[in-house]
Amino acid sequence: AAPTGQSLATQTYANIDTDRNASAQFEADNCRPTGGSLTVENIEFDGDELTRLGATFDLMGCGGSFTGSIWINTAPPEPHVITTVETASFNRRSGPADGTRFEIVNAGGVAAPMSVEITGWDRHAFWISENSCGSALGAGERCSVVVNYTPMGRPSGESATYLTIDDGHGSRTDVVRIFTSTPDSWQFGEGTPADVESGYWLLEANGSVHSFGDARHMGDAVLLGNAAAIVPTPSGRGYWVLDSAGTVSEHGDAAHFGELTPSDRAGLLPGEEVTSMAATPTSQGYWIFTTRGRVFRFGDAPYIGDLLDLDLQAQVIDATTSPTGAGAYMLAEDGGVFAMGDARFAGSVPGVLPGVALDEPTVGIVPDPDGSGYWIVAADGGVFAFEAPYRGSIPAVLPGVKLDRPVNGMVPYGNGYLLVARDGGAFNFSNLDFDGSLGGQGIDSVVGIGPVVVGGGDYR
Incomplete structure (x- = not known):
């Protein structure tokens, strides 16, 4: 036993055992647990009684890891760790899950100052939704913490491993559930309009997704090329990520309906690249667009034609669905607009400024919700309104200020639009809240923005 009140040096214990059945399941899925460790960062004894414990553990496997921390003052000698941790494996299909409740008991004889922290390998995937513990726990009292997470899984089934901790003063084995697939019992939580008020996702070229406001993070994308676009589902509870190779990754309630095949890519013209994606209102399909105006349709996306027979003066840079979902707009870098399907043409930059070369290329188009017009943004943040109410622009609010990096995206938001x-x-030009950005963090790789749908609900 350590002398009374003495803190021992940090020690790491690597003795995590794996249940054989779980190992067999992992191996069948080409996914092997890679071990883990417990690090005791602060531990004190009064004789043989444990009076203070600060420890973290890390469990590796299946493309990710789960790290948990628990800090308890005045804990009983046994067990040293008094919570069970449930977690999920990674790199699999996303799905919703109810929270897991952890019960914590102070079996010591005096009140215990304490804090509990549980975080995930993906910091957005795990969060504490309830915590009744506060900053202290009385002798014999108990409290609970509810941890929610977005699991990565397949349609059904689960397996478990066992975490055994032995710090030299006894051992304790707890079950750590590793979901190699998603249980059928998990249901999608339908939200009310009050659940989602504002929010959006920002996408980096490497597939990293950053969530703001009420937008829930539902996983980063594994890409073949650089990320090209992030497109939310109409429910606001999921998103697709498109890359420059035309591959599509789905997250949350987004379903996969197809992507460019190797033969599709081989058929592209020299210099032709995948540039954007637009979803149908049913969330059961989408279009993928190229810089040449070629259109690939998947799911219930209707045929809307393409621009391959036209001699374009500038390449297509963006595309978006018409309000009805039966058409789409394509935008060229010179401000030219092409209305496809039932999309209504309301004008273009070359039409109102014939022969005038813009200082910066146009980069984004957003339809007015009433279907009568649309907004177009240029790389300098200048906005052109065509039969749509003008909500503002960056040059108007920051006259004479040159942006550190060019604008490269525009999406609908509330009664207006968001620029990135x-x-x-x-940059928010709407009646909804501004929920933050990545500006000022030295990033130079954001390629897209996607808005969460107000009233669309959330994972819970």
Whole structure:
């Protein structure tokens, strides 16, 4: 036993055992647990009685890890760790899950100052939704913490491993559930309009997704090329990520309906690249667009034609669905607009400024919700309104100021629109809240922005 009140030096224990059945399941899925460790960072004894414990543990496996921390003052000698941790494996299909409740008991004889922290390998995937513990726990009292997470899984089934901790003063084995697939019992929580008030996702070229406001993070994308676009589902409870190779990754309630095949990519013209994606209102399909105006349709996305027979003066840079979902707008870098399907043409930059070369290329288009017009944004943040109410622009609010990085995205938001620059700066021209950005963090790789749908609900 350590002398009374003495803190021992940090020690790490690597003795995590794996249940054989779980190992067999992992191996069948080409996914092996890679071990883990317990690090005792602060531990004190009064004789043989444990009076203070600060420890973290890390469990590796299946493309990710889960790290948990628990800090308890005046804990009983046994067990040293008094909570069970449930977690999920990674790199699999996303799905919703109810929270897991952890019960914590102070079996010591005096009140215990304490704090509990549980975080995930993906810091957005795990969060504490309830915590009744406060900053202290009385002798014999108990409290609970509810941890929610977005699991990565397949349609059904689960397996478990066992975490055994032995710090030289006894051992304790707890079950750590590793979901190699998603249980059928998990249901999607339908939200009310009060659940979602504002929010959006920012996408980096490497597939990293950053969430703001009420937008829930539902996983980063694993890409073949650089990320090209992030497109939320109409419910606001999921999103697709498109890359420059035309591959699509789905997250949350987004379903996969197809992507460009190797033969599709081989058929592209020299210099032709995948540039954007637009979803149908049913969330059961989408279009993928190229810089040449080629259109690939998947799911219930209707045929809307393409621009391959036209001699374009500038390449297509963005595309978006018409309000009805039966058409789409394509935008060229010179401000030219092409209305496809039932999309209504309301004008273009070359039409109102014939022969005038813009200082910066146009980069984004957003339809007015009433279907009568649309907004177009240029890389300098200038906005052109065509039969749509003008909500403002960056040059209007920051006259004479040159942006650190160019604007490269525009999406609908509330009664107006959101702009995003390559450094992650976001600019809000709407009646909804501004929920933050990545501006000022030295980032130079943001390629897209996607708005959460107000009233669309959330994972809970």
